[in-house]
Amino acid sequence: MKETLTSLWQKLFGDSVRAFGVVSVIFLVSIAIAPAKNFFSEWRHYQQGYLRMIRNRSDANTLQRHFQGGIQQVWLPDLGVVDRCTSCHVGLKEASLTDVATQPYRKHPVIPHNLDQFACTICHRGQGAATTVAEAHNSTLAWEQPILPAKYMESSCGQCHRGQLAGTPVLNQGRALLTRYGCVHCHTIKTSDGSVMKPTDDPPSLEHIADKTSREWIYAWLKDPQAYAASATMPNFKLSDDDARDISAFLIANSTPIAGDNAGVSAKPSSDPAAGTSLYGESFCASCHAVQNAAGNIVGGDVGPELTRIGSKVKPEWLHAWLRNPRVYDPGTGMPHYRFNDGQVATLSGFLLGKADSDLLANVHLDTATPEQIGHGKRLVSDYGCASCHEIAGIKKPENFAPELSRIGSKPITQLIFLPGMRHALPDYIAGKIKNPRTFAPGLKMPQYAFTPAQIDSLTTALLSLNERSFGLPSSLMVPGRAETDYQPAAKAGKLMTDLACFSCHRINGHGSDMAPDLSWEGSSVQREWLVQFFKNPGTLRPALIRRMPRFNLTDSEISELTDYIMTAYQNPAVDRDSMPLSGYSQGEVELGKQLFYGKYSCQGCHIVDTKTDKGYIGPTLTHVGSRLTAAWIYQWMKNPQSLRPGTIEPNRAMSDEDASALTAFLMSQKGGEKSTRVAQAAKPAGRASEVAKR
Amino acid sequence: MKTYLAFLLGLPLLTSACSHETKSAPTLKPTAFGAAIVESSGGKQFAQTGSLLPQPVVVQVNDDQGNAVTGALVEFAAPAGVTFDPAAALTDSSGQVTTSVSLGGMAGRYQITASTPGKSNKRLELKLEELALGYQQTLGLRLNEQYCDRCHNPESTVERVSNYDNLEVKPHPFTEGDTLNKMSDADLLAIITNGGPAQQKSALMPAWGNTLSKSDIQALISYIRAASDPPSRNAGPMYSRN
Numbered sequence: 001m002k003e004t005l006t007s008l009w010q011k012l013f014g015d016s017v018r019a020f021g022v023v024s025v026i027f028l029v030s031i032a033i034a035p036a037k038n039f040f041s042e043w044r045h046y047q048q049g050y051l052r053m054i055r056n057r058s059d060a061n062t063l064q065r066h067f068q069g070g071i072q073q074v075w076l077p078d079l080g081v082v083d084r085c086t087s088c089h090v091g092l093k094e095a096s097l098t099d100v101a102t103q104p105y106r107k108h109p110v111i112p113h114n115l116d117q118f119a120c121t122i123c124h125r126g127q128g129a130a131t132t133v134a135e136a137h138n139s140t141l142a143w144e145q146p147i148l149p150a151k152y153m154e155s156s157c158g159q160c161h162r163g164q165l166a167g168t169p170v171l172n173q174g175r176a177l178l179t180r181y182g183c184v185h186c187h188t189i190k191t192s193d194g195s196v197m198k199p200t201d202d203p204p205s206l207e208h209i210a211d212k213t214s215r216e217w218i219y220a221w222l223k224d225p226q227a228y229a230a231s232a233t234m235p236n237f238k239l240s241d242d243d244a245r246d247i248s249a250f251l252i253a254n255s256t257p258i259a260g261d262n263a264g265v266s267a268k269p270s271s272d273p274a275a276g277t278s279l280y281g282e283s284f285c286a287s288c289h290a291v292q293n294a295a296g297n298i299v300g301g302d303v304g305p306e307l308t309r310i311g312s313k314v315k316p317e318w319l320h321a322w323l324r325n326p327r328v329y330d331p332g333t334g335m336p337h338y339r340f341n342d343g344q345v346a347t348l349s350g351f352l353l354g355k356a357d358s359d360l361l362a363n364v365h366l367d368t369a370t371p372e373q374i375g376h377g378k379r380l381v382s383d384y385g386c387a388s389c390h391e392i393a394g395i396k397k398p399e400n401f402a403p404e405l406s407r408i409g410s411k412p413i414t415q416l417i418f419l420p421g422m423r424h425a426l427p428d429y430i431a432g433k434i435k436n437p438r439t440f441a442p443g444l445k446m447p448q449y450a451f452t453p454a455q456i457d458s459l460t461t462a463l464l465s466l467n468e469r470s471f472g473l474p475s476s477l478m479v480p481g482r483a484e485t486d487y488q489p490a491a492k493a494g495k496l497m498t499d500l501a502c503f504s505c506h507r508i509n510g511h512g513s514d515m516a517p518d519l520s521w522e523g524s525s526v527q528r529e530w531l532v533q534f535f536k537n538p539g540t541l542r543p544a545l546i547r548r549m550p551r552f553n554l555t556d557s558e559i560s561e562l563t564d565y566i567m568t569a570y571q572n573p574a575v576d577r578d579s580m581p582l583s584g585y586s587q588g589e590v591e592l593g594k595q596l597f598y599g600k601y602s603c604q605g606c607h608i609v610d611t612k613t614d615k616g617y618i619g620p621t622l623t624h625v626g627s628r629l630t631a632a633w634i635y636q637w638m639k640n641p642q643s644l645r646p647g648t649i650e651p652n653r654a655m656s657d658e659d660a661s662a663l664t665a666f667l668m669s670q671k672g673g674e675k676s677t678r679v680a681q682a683a684k685p686a687g688r689a690s691e692v693a694k695r
Numbered sequence: 696m697k698t699y700l701a702f703l704l705g706l707p708l709l710t711s712a713c714s715h716e717t718k719s720a721p722t723l724k725p726t727a728f729g730a731a732i733v734e735s736s737g738g739k740q741f742a743q744t745g746s747l748l749p750q751p752v753v754v755q756v757n758d759d760q761g762n763a764v765t766g767a768l769v770e771f772a773a774p775a776g777v778t779f780d781p782a783a784a785l786t787d788s789s790g791q792v793t794t795s796v797s798l799g800g801m802a803g804r805y806q807i808t809a810s811t812p813g814k815s816n817k818r819l820e821l822k823l824e825e826l827a828l829g830y831q832q833t834l835g836l837r838l839n840e841q842y843c844d845r846c847h848n849p850e851s852t853v854e855r856v857s858n859y860d861n862l863e864v865k866p867h868p869f870t871e872g873d874t875l876n877k878m879s880d881a882d883l884l885a886i887i888t889n890g891g892p893a894q895q896k897s898a899l900m901p902a903w904g905n906t907l908s909k910s911d912i913q914a915l916i917s918y919i920r921a922a923s924d925p926p927s928r929n930a931g932p933m934y935s936r937n
Contacts, residue, residue, distance in 0.1 A: 101932035109829035150745025150800030167834035615861030
């Protein structure tokens with residue numbers, strides 16, 4: 001060994017000339033390393049590939065002219081971005097490269113932003129300054145932000161856009177789920193605009209729960225909420241039989257009866273299924289409540305709880321009292337106070353109690369609770385944070401019960417504990433945690449939700465948008481969401497509107513739900529007499545709509561109270577309802593309007609004026625519009641419908657004043673039953689409407 | 696030098712990633728063989744890039760009499776980025792295999808292949824096409840649902856009653872590629888912006904130029920191109936396995 005080395009040394013450095021030669025070669029090789037490294041760099045390889053690809057294209061000359069070799073960089077000091085992605089993604093801005101399927105050469109898909117203004121990593125994450133695929137896309141060298149998988153892409157929009165965007169359905173859904181499924185009851189989420197996300201669900205108070213249901217039902221519900229109602233938003237806490245027994249014992253023992261609730265109610269539900277079905281339908285209960293049908297589909301609204309097995313849950317006396325006036329049991333409920341008479345209450349409660357599932361409680365047998373069990377139940381209620389969502393007498397709502405999630409989208413990977421086999425990336429961690437929270441460590445309290453894979457993806461998207469960057473971006477880039485006001489109508493009418501829970505469906509002055517039309521300007525829009533009749537018997541305005549205004553059985557004085565208030569308080573400053581007459585338009589003008597209606601503007605495509613010829617099904621039926629709307633409102637609507645109802649699908653036709661006047665005259669002449677020729681036809685649209693509702 | 700080496704090593708990795716094969720679970724042993732593989736449902740769906748298709752893909756294996764075959768092996772394959780759950784399975788008692796499909800991260804059309812070994816060792820293949828929508832097409836889809844679908848889509852759903860049958864002049868459904876593919880983007884832009892009469896078409900098509908922005912209308916056009924059947928030239932690239 002030693003000899004070989006010695007002879008090698010002799011051969012290489014035996015004399016000075018040889019030594020000089022060898023050293024020169026080594027020197028030359030070593031100084032060639034740097035240029036070679038550069039020459040063989042990845043980005044150069046991709047740029048060469050790009051040049052080869054464009055050579056065969058018909059627009060090769062243009063593309064060649066646009067091409068700039070070398071490392072490319074977008075530097076945006078305000079946003080803290082240095083992105084060199086365009087060194088390899090060469091064709092991002094080449095309009096003709098949309099058909100290229102090989103990456104990294106494809107044109108960037110169309111987005112509402114300029115690539116030079118926001119560069120790449122603001123949306124895609126990744127390490128912008130890197131010039132190799134591995135370092136730019138993946139998290140090497142402890143870089144915390146690997147490339148964001150495409151399915152979570154919309155989270156990046158949410159860094160600046162606080163409100164709903166038409167182009168980001170996944171983000172919108174994720175945010176809605178965060179508030180709807182009560183995540184924000186336990187987890188605080190502060191957004192970069194300083195606001196705190198508020199829950200949109202309304203978990204019931206448990207202070208009087210014993211009035212409403214049995215301990216057995218509570219037990220079954222705690223064990224598996226989705227077994228009672230597939231659409232239940234209450235998660236499964238995976239309680240042991242003993243824990244469920246003790247919590248149900250505590251909740252019943254802790255419940256106090258409510259004065260005037262069940263007392264004095266003669267609960268005699270009538271059993272007339274036909275009458276019940278019909279009253280349930282007439283009252284439009286299904287606008288808010290769903291029922292699971294035989295095919296397993298959940299049909300109906302999701303504003304109130306699902307009623308598939310309601311008969312196995314509630315006590316008959318409680319249901320009677322609730323239907324008579326829900327506000328006695330729960331003053332803040334979103335359920336309207338229908339003015340049902342005793343017969344109607346009996347019919348409806350009989351119908352609802354029939355919706356029972358004998359299997360639900362068949363195997364639940366609970367012995368009388370011991371004080372130890374009740375005490376243990378109380379501890380469990382505190383431990384699991386039940387009071388974060390529900391009001392429970394004697395238990396304070398815990399503060400910051402679960403970790404704050406305001407910046408969860410930037411949580412360092414070093415702080416995460418991954419499950420075996422899980423990709424070490426933040427999105428995978430978040431999705432895994434939502435899917436199976438208890439698997440991450442023994443003793444975790446986060447309950448099991450029944451989310452679909454698509455829901456988990458959208459929740460993850462919404463959570464990833466809550467990151468450090470969203471707090472660090474210049475405030476000029478922030479796009480606020482729609483603000484929710486705490487508007488409350490005043491006086492007697494205001495009390496009445498709360499009692500009828502108008503805001504559960506309607507929005508007024510920035511407060512309320514979007515299910516039914518915004519009423520902020522209803523006073524400018526409709527005629528008083530029509531409104532009175534509508535309250536008495538809400539007809540159908542839009543034949544194709546399924547969810548509708550119920551009849552609340554109001555008294556005449558209640559109706560007049562409400563009508564006066566609406567006509568006075570809800571006026572649009574730009575529409576003076578007295579500026580145009582309700583009738584008396586010249587025959588010539590009416591005739592011109594008719595021509596415009598059927599000709600130039602072809603309104604019959606969406607609306608019905610003459611039930612014999614018109615079939616339009618999209619907009620409201622206009623057979624009675626002359627006795628429903630004010631002329632000033634119609635005129636302004638013709639000129640610019642979006643100025644009156646932002647987002648309405650009625651197209652803005654940029655009408656001249658003359659056309660708008662003529663159409664107003666024509667529409668104001670449509671007073672329904674007044675003309676003898678229309679009397680016979682008036683019943684027709686209603687008949688068809690009920691057909692639609694059944695479909 | 697290290698970079699160069701890494702690059703050399705990386706190349707085969709890159710190429711192998713491009714010709715990504717979905718491996719079947721080795722434990723699956725078919726107990727029967729079919730003569731044909733057919734689509735039951737789930738082809739031609741839309742999903743956003745990288746997302747799950749709204750409905751699973753269901754394929755069925757039949758024998759030469761057209762009867763369902765139970766216990767035949769069905770394997771799914773697709774270009775890189777597409778995932779299946781499961782990627783391979785045996786047909787159930789009704790001869791079907793159901794898989795949920797998640798599309799790749801690039802907008803465009805994805806060709807997915809379901810295959811089953813036939814009796815004479817011949818592989819039977821079924822090709823389906825699914826569409827991954829980019830931002831613009833997603834926006835177009837939403838705008839379509841809000842503004843266009845009620846008239847242009849003849850199908851009614853529980854939540855949306857179609858107005859198609861009520862119109863004297865029938866609008867073109869957006870799947871009608873034979874007609875719509877002949878119209879240029881500029882024609883579509885003009886009709887949507889200025890209404891039917893501006894292009895000598897029915898006044899039942901109103902002008903949307905004062906209601907929708909130009910970028911909204913372009914998004915709609917990109918959606919119309921995507922929905923077109925047969926596919927439009929402008930539908931974006933097609934990703935297939937080779």
